[in-house]
Amino acid sequence: MVSRQVNSETGITQIVVRANKSMSWRANVILAASLGGISALFGGVIASFGFWMVLPFAGLEFLLVYICLGKAYRRLGYTEVISMVGDKLLVESGYDNPVVTSEMPSHWTRVSFADPPSAFEVGRLSLQCSGKSLEIGRALNKEEKRLLYKEMLRCLQFDEPKLRLIS
Amino acid sequence: MSTAAAGHHDHDDHGPAKGWTRWLYTTNHKDIGTLYLLFSLVMFFIGGGMALIIRAELFQPGLQLVDPLFFNSMTTMHALVMIFGVVMPAFVGLANWMIPMMIGGPDMALPRLNNWSFWIMPFAFLLLLSTLFMEGGGPAGGWTLYAPLSLQGGDSFAFVIFSIHFMGISSVMGSINIVATIFNMRAPGMTLMQMPLFVWTWLITAYLLIAVIPVLAGAVTMLLTDRFFGTSFFNAAGGGDPVMYQHIFWFFGHPEVYILILPAFGIISSIIPTFARKPLFGYASMVYATGSIAFLSFIVWAHHMFTVGMPLAGEMFFMFATMMISVPTGVKVFNWIATMWRGSMTFETPMLFAIGFLVMFTIGGLSGLMLAITPADIQYHDTYFVVAHFHYVLVPGAIYSIMAATYYWLPKWTGNMYDEKWGKIHFWVSTVFLNVLFFPMHFVGLAGMPRRIPDYSLQFADWNAVASIGAFGFGFSQLIFVYVIFKCIKGGEKATSEVWEGADGLEWTVPSPAPYHTFEKPPAQFS
Numbered sequence: 001m002v003s004r005q006v007n008s009e010t011g012i013t014q015i016v017v018r019a020n021k022s023m024s025w026r027a028n029v030i031l032a033a034s035l036g037g038i039s040a041l042f043g044g045v046i047a048s049f050g051f052w053m054v055l056p057f058a059g060l061e062f063l064l065v066y067i068c069l070g071k072a073y074r075r076l077g078y079t080e081v082i083s084m085v086g087d088k089l090l091v092e093s094g095y096d097n098p099v100v101t102s103e104m105p106s107h108w109t110r111v112s113f114a115d116p117p118s119a120f121e122v123g124r125l126s127l128q129c130s131g132k133s134l135e136i137g138r139a140l141n142k143e144e145k146r147l148l149y150k151e152m153l154r155c156l157q158f159d160e161p162k163l164r165l166i167s
Numbered sequence: 168m169s170t171a172a173a174g175h176h177d178h179d180d181h182g183p184a185k186g187w188t189r190w191l192y193t194t195n196h197k198d199i200g201t202l203y204l205l206f207s208l209v210m211f212f213i214g215g216g217m218a219l220i221i222r223a224e225l226f227q228p229g230l231q232l233v234d235p236l237f238f239n240s241m242t243t244m245h246a247l248v249m250i251f252g253v254v255m256p257a258f259v260g261l262a263n264w265m266i267p268m269m270i271g272g273p274d275m276a277l278p279r280l281n282n283w284s285f286w287i288m289p290f291a292f293l294l295l296l297s298t299l300f301m302e303g304g305g306p307a308g309g310w311t312l313y314a315p316l317s318l319q320g321g322d323s324f325a326f327v328i329f330s331i332h333f334m335g336i337s338s339v340m341g342s343i344n345i346v347a348t349i350f351n352m353r354a355p356g357m358t359l360m361q362m363p364l365f366v367w368t369w370l371i372t373a374y375l376l377i378a379v380i381p382v383l384a385g386a387v388t389m390l391l392t393d394r395f396f397g398t399s400f401f402n403a404a405g406g407g408d409p410v411m412y413q414h415i416f417w418f419f420g421h422p423e424v425y426i427l428i429l430p431a432f433g434i435i436s437s438i439i440p441t442f443a444r445k446p447l448f449g450y451a452s453m454v455y456a457t458g459s460i461a462f463l464s465f466i467v468w469a470h471h472m473f474t475v476g477m478p479l480a481g482e483m484f485f486m487f488a489t490m491m492i493s494v495p496t497g498v499k500v501f502n503w504i505a506t507m508w509r510g511s512m513t514f515e516t517p518m519l520f521a522i523g524f525l526v527m528f529t530i531g532g533l534s535g536l537m538l539a540i541t542p543a544d545i546q547y548h549d550t551y552f553v554v555a556h557f558h559y560v561l562v563p564g565a566i567y568s569i570m571a572a573t574y575y576w577l578p579k580w581t582g583n584m585y586d587e588k589w590g591k592i593h594f595w596v597s598t599v600f601l602n603v604l605f606f607p608m609h610f611v612g613l614a615g616m617p618r619r620i621p622d623y624s625l626q627f628a629d630w631n632a633v634a635s636i637g638a639f640g641f642g643f644s645q646l647i648f649v650y651v652i653f654k655c656i657k658g659g660e661k662a663t664s665e666v667w668e669g670a671d672g673l674e675w676t677v678p679s680p681a682p683y684h685t686f687e688k689p690p691a692q693f694s
Contacts, residue, residue, distance in 0.1 A: 022353035031350060038378045046382065046415060049408075051400055053392075054385030054415070061381050065343055072276035072347040141355055141690060 002140065002148050007083075015151060017080040019139035021073070028069045036062035078139055084155060091127070091136060104129040111152040113145060125149055183683055191286075194278030195683060196263045201580075202285050203260025204573075208649070210252035210292065215642050217245040222604075222638035224621050225631050238621035239307035240299065246310035250427065251334045252292050254561070257569045258430040259284075259341050262369050265576065266345065268674035268681060269363045271354030271690045276347035284340040291333035298323035309619065311420065312387065314401035314412045318394045328391045335380045342373035342380075349373075354673065354690050360454065363672055364447065367454050368433030371461045375422045375429070378465075383419040386412065410475055417468035425464040427561060429457060431568030432499055435521050437672075438575050439503050442518035443510030444669035449502040456495035456502075463492045473541050474548045482541045489539035496532060500525065515667075516590030520571035523598050524563055531559030534609065549619075552612025558605045563598075570597075570648065577655050578662035582680030585655040593647040600644055604637030 001018045023031075036058075043058035080093040089106045092098035109129040116123045125145045127134045137148045183189045183198065193199060220241050224232045233241070263281065267274055275281045298305040303321015306312065317324065349370050353362070362370075389400040390412070399405025401412040432453075440447045447453065469477060469485040477485075503525055512518070534556040538544050547553060570593075577585050607630035612618075616627045623631065662679040677685045 020355050021351055022355075022357070023350045028350065031346070035346075035374070035377050039381055042378065042382055042418070043385070046385070046418075049411060051385065051389060051411060051415060053389050053400075054382050057381035057384040057388075061339055061377065064339065065346075065377065068277055068280065068340075068343045069347055069351075072351055075276070076351055144355075 002137070002144050002151075012083050012085055015082040015148070015155075017082070017137050017140060017148065019076050019078040020141070021076045025073055028073055032062070032066045032069050035065050080136060080139075082136065082152075089127070089156075091134060102134050104134075106156055109156060111149060111156060113149040115142070115146070125152075127152070192282070194274070194282050196267050196274045196278070196281065197580075197681065197683065199275075199281050199285050200260045200263030200265075203256045203263060203288075206285075206288060207253050207257035207260060207569075208652075210248055210256070211645070213296070214245055214248035214253055215645065217241045217248065219638060219642050221245065222635040225623070226635040227632060228623055228625055228628050230622055233621065235621045236304055236307055239309075239619060240305040242619050243306045243309055244295070244299065247295060247306075248292070249561070250310065250423070251331075252288075254427050254565045254569070255338065256288060258369075258372070258427075258565075259338075261365075261430070261434070261569070261572050261576075262341075262345055264580065265674060266348060266366055266369060267352070268677065268685055269366050269672055270349060270352060270357060271673050271686045272348060272352035273684065273686050275344050276351055277344050280340050281344055284337050284344065287333050287337040287340075291330045291337065294326050294333065295330035298326050301326070311413075311416055312390060313416070314390055314393065314409050315403075317390060318401075324394055325391065328387045331387050332384060335384050338376050339380050342376040345369055345373045346377070354686070360451065363433075364436035364450070364453055364457075365430070365433035368429045368436075368457050371457050372426050372429045375426050375461055375464065379419045379422045379426075382415060383423075386415045386419065410472075413472050413475060414469065417471045418465075420471065421468040422461075422464040424560075425460055427565050429460065431524070431565050432457060434568045434572045434575075435503060435524055436499075438517050438521040438571055439506050440671070441575075441667050441669045442515060442521070443507045443512050445506055445510040446671075447502070448505035448508075449498070452498055453502055456498040459495040460492060463488060463495070467492065470539055470544070473544045486539055486541045490536065493532065493536055500529060500532075511669075515574075516585070516587060516594055517571045517575035519591060519594040520567050520574065523594065524567045524571065527559055527563030527567070527598075527601070531556055531561075531564060534559065547612065549617055550612040551608040551616045551618055554618050555605050555608035555612055558608070562601060562605065573648075573652065575667075576674075577652065578666045579674065579677075579679050579681055581656050581659075582662055582678075583655050583657075583659035584662050584666075585651050585659065589647060589651045589654075593644065593651060596644040596647065597641060600637045600640030602637070604634050604641050607631075607634045607637075 001020070003016050003018075004013065005016055006013050039058035039061055040055075043055040046052075046054045074095060077095050078093070079095070080091060081098070083090045083092075084106060087106050089104050089109055091100075091102045091104075093100045104127065109127055111125070111127055113125045114123045123142060123145060124135060125137045125140075125148060127136055136152075137145050140148065183195065184192065190198065190202060193202075220233060221238065224230075224238055263275065266272075295305075301321060301323040303323055305323060306317065306320060306327045308317035308320060312327075349362070349366055359367075389398070392398040393400055393402055393407070399407040401407045401409045403409055436447055436453060467485060467489045469481060470489045473482060473485075514522075534552065538547055538553065538556055574585060574590055611627045611630045611634075614627065616623055616631075664678050665675045666679060667675075673686075673690060674681075676690070
C-alpha cells in the first residue's frame with residue numbers, strides 16, 4: 001500500500017509504503033473476541049454444572065489468541081517512509097520506529113525498476129547512488145511498485161513539487 | 168549514500184540451513200509442513216501396526232495372541248494415534264505447505280510458534296506410547312477415557328493425560344497460526360469469498376479446534392484430579408456425576424469428528440475441479456455448507472449417548488439435529504457430482520482417490536444416518552456396525568483425502584511427477600482390501616457382535632476372518648504408498664509449474680518444486 005501524507009510538524013511531504021495486511025487491527029480484535037466469547041460461553045455453561053476446570057483453559061487460550069493475533073499484526077506492520085528533505089532523499093524503515101535510515105543526495109540518485117514479464121513476479125524497485133543500491137517498496141506488489149516508481153521519477157526529476165499525489 | 172543504522176538484511180536469497188538443525192530450528196512453512204507429513208506417515212504405520220494386532224487376535228474366536236488388557240490397550244492407542252497422531256498432523260502439514268501458497272502469503276503468520284507446534288507432537292506421542300511399557304500398561308478404557316473405567320487403570324494414566332494436553336496445546340497453537348495467517352496475509356484483493364475451498368475448510372476447522380480444545384483440556388484435567396488428588400468431579404460416591412463426563416467429552420468429541428473431515432472436504436473440492444476441468448459447482452454453497460456443518464457439530468453431541476438415558480425431548484432433539492447434518496453434507500456431495508457432470512474428466516491417481524472418497528464416504532454417511540435414529544441406535548450401539556460406520560467415514564474419508572492430496576501436490580513439493588502406474592495400483596489394491604476389511608463389519612455388527620472385545624461368538628467367525636485378511640492386505644498395500652513417495656522424492660519426470668492441465672490457483676503459479684521462499688512479496692492484485 002502506497003500513500004502520501006504531509007508531516008504536520010515539518011510540512012515535509014512523505015510517501016509511506018506499508019506491507020500487505022488483509023485485515024485491520026479492529027477486525028483482529030473482533031476475531032479474538034468472538035473466539036474468546038465462544039470459549040467463555042462453553043466454559044461458563046459447563047462450569048455452571050460444577051465442572052469449572054474448563055474455564056481456566058478457555059481463559060488461557062483467549063490470552064494466547066489475543067497475543068498471537070497482536071504479534072502477527074505487528075509483524076505485518078513493516079513500513080517505509082520516503083521523504084525529500086532539502087536536497088536529500090531520506091528513506092526510513094522499520095516496524096514501530098525507524099530502524100534503518102538511509103540518506104542520499106537527490107541530484108545523484110536514480111530510481112530503477114526491473115519490471116518482469118511474468119504476472120507473478122513483482123520485480124525490484126531500487127534507488128541507486130554512487131554505485132550503491134537500496135531496494136525500496138519491497139513489500140509491494142507489481143502494480144504498487146509501478147506507482148511508486150513513477151512517483152519517485154517525478155520526485156527526482158523536478159524541483160517543484162517534490163512529491164505529487166499518487167492516484 | 169549513507170546508512171545511519173544498519174540492521175536490515177536482504178532475505179531474498181537465503182535458503183535452508185544445512186544438516187539436522189535445519190529441521191530442528193526451521194520456521195519455514197514448507198519445512199514444517201514436511202515434518203508434519205513425515206511424522207503423520209510414521210504414526211500411520213505405528214497405528215496401523217496396532218490395528219493389525221487387533222485384527223490378528225480377531226482372526227478366529229478365542230484368545231490366541233494377546234491378553235485382553237493388552238487388546239484393550241491396542242484399541243485405545245490405535246484410536247488415539249490415528250486421530251491425534253495421523254489425521255490431524257497430516258491435515259496440519261498440508262495446511263502448512265499449501266495455505267500460504269494458496270493465499271499468496273510469504274509464510275505462516277507466526278513462524279516460531281509454528282516450529283513449537285510441531286516439535287511438541289513427537290514429545291507428546293513418545294509420552295503416550297511409553298505408557299505401554301509402564302507398570303499396569305497403557306490406557307485401556309477406550310479413546311473416550313470414560314470415567315470411572317479409565318480411572319481404574321495404572322499410574323501411567325497421568326502420562327496419558329499429559330500427552331493429551333501436549334497434543335491439545337500443539338493443536339491450539341497450530342490453529343491460531345492458521346487463523347492469523349488466513350485473516351492477515353491474503354494477497355491484495357483476495358476477499359474471503361475468493362479463497363480456495365481448502366483454505367475455507369481449514370479456517371472453519373481451526374475455529375472448531377479453538378472452541379473445543381479447552382473443553383477437552385478441562386475434562387481430562389478433572390479426570391487427573393479425580394485419579395490423583397481426591398476430587399470427585401466424576402465419582403458418584405463423592406457426589407460427582409460420571410454421565411457428565413460423557414456429555415463434556417462428546418461436546419469436544421463430536422466437533423472433533425468434523426475437525427477430522429472438514430479439511431478433507433477442502434482437498435476434494437480442489438481435486439475434482441482440476442480433473443473434471445470445470446470450476447467447482449456452487450462455491451458459495453460449499454462455504455455455507457461447511458459453516459453449517461461446523462455449527463451443527465456443536466448441538467449433536469448426545470447422539471453418542473442415546474443408550475445412557477435422557478428425556479424423550481432430548482432424544483428427539485439430538486436425533487433430528489443429527490439428521491440435519493445430512494443436508495449440508497448432501498449439498499457438498501451433489502456439488503461435487505455436479506462439478507464432474509459433463510466435465511472433461513481424466514482419472515489420474517488423485518482423482519481416483521477423490522472419487523473413492525466420494526463413494527465410500529457416502530456409504531459411511533448413510534450408516535451414520537441409520538445410527539442417528541434413536542430407536543435404531545439403541546440396537547446398534549457398541550456393536551461392530553458403529554466400527555464399520557466410523558471407519559468408512561475416517562479411512563476412505565480422511566485418510567483417502569490425505570492420500571489424494573499427497574498425490575495431487577507431490578509434484579509441486581518435489582518437482583518430480585510420481586509413478587502414475589504404481590499410484591493407480593496403490594488406489595485399487597487399497598480400495599479392494601479396505602472394503603474387504605470394513606464392509607463385513609456391518610454384517611457382524613447388525614448380527615450383534617460387540618466392539619472392544621478380544622473374543623467373540625462362533626457365529627461371527629467367518630466375517631471376522633475375512634475382515635482380518637482385508638486388514639493385512641490394506642496394511643501392506645500402504646507400503647506401495649511409501650514406495651511411490653520416496654521414488655518421487657528421488658527423481659522422475661520433471662513437473663511443470665502448473666503440473667495438472669486443469670489446475671487453478673496461486674500455488675500453481677510458482678515453479679515446481681516450490682522455492683524455499685514463495686510470495687515474499689505479495690503477488691499482483693488478485694482478481
